[in-house]
Each structure stands twice: as C-alpha cells, then as structure tokens.
Amino acid sequence: MALISVAHVPVFNTETIRQGDCIRIRRATDNVFRNGIITRLDPHQMQILFANVPQNTTRFMTLDAADAAIGLWEIWWTNDFVTVNYHPPAGGVSND
Numbered sequence: 001m002a003l004i005s006v007a008h009v010p011v012f013n014t015e016t017i018r019q020g021d022c023i024r025i026r027r028a029t030d031n032v033f034r035n036g037i038i039t040r041l042d043p044h045q046m047q048i049l050f051a052n053v054p055q056n057t058t059r060f061m062t063l064d065a066a067d068a069a070i071g072l073w074e075i076w077w078t079n080d081f082v083t084v085n086y087h088p089p090a091g092g093v094s095n096d
Contacts, residue, residue: 003068003075003087010069011043016085017077023048024076025063028089034061038077 005013017023019041025048026033036050039060048061067073071090078084 010065012065021079026074
C-alpha cells in the first residue's frame with residue numbers, strides 16, 4: 001500500500017503509517033540515515049523523534065507529505081519489525 005495518497009494535495013495515508021511506528025529516513029541526495037519514532041501524524045505532516053547516537057542527542061523533525069510525494073526522502077517504516085514498508089526517493093521503484 002502506498003505511503004502517499006494524492007488527490008489535490010499530497011497527504012500521508014494514515015491507514016498505512018501511524019503514530020508510534022518506527023521510521024528510518026534519508027534525504028534522497030544524502031548518505032545520512034535518521035532512525036526514530038513517529039510521535040505525531042496528521043495527513044499533511046509527521047513529527048519524528050530521532051536519536052543522533054554518535055552525539056548522544058535527541059531531536060524532533062517534521063516531515064511534510066508534499067516533500068515525500070516529490071521524492072525528497074527515502075523512507076522505511078514498521079510497526080512490528082517483521083514487515084518493513086518502503087517509500088522510494090524520486091525515480092525509485094516501490095516494493096509494495
């Protein structure tokens with residue numbers, strides 16, 4: 001099932017991804033992965049609590065559905081660590 005639903009404005013599919021899910025993201029043009037937990041989710045934005053382990057700090061980040069829809073981010077998420085879902089970056093191929 002797709003992460004993004006596009007009608008007139010891209011929105012997150014809240015049936016696919018939920019608050020409390022674990023997430024791993026990477027900007028499509030970067031090599032740095034960020035791992036965290038979705039702490040807030042609405043159709044247009046999600047807030048992620050992620051830990052930057054080497055510096056031992058914790059931060060929040062907001063991810064817009066519009067940015068994910070245009071392929072700015074490569075996204076993996078799971079709620080059970082058995083099934084891992086994937087949203088490819090721009091030009092990528094989805095595995096769903």
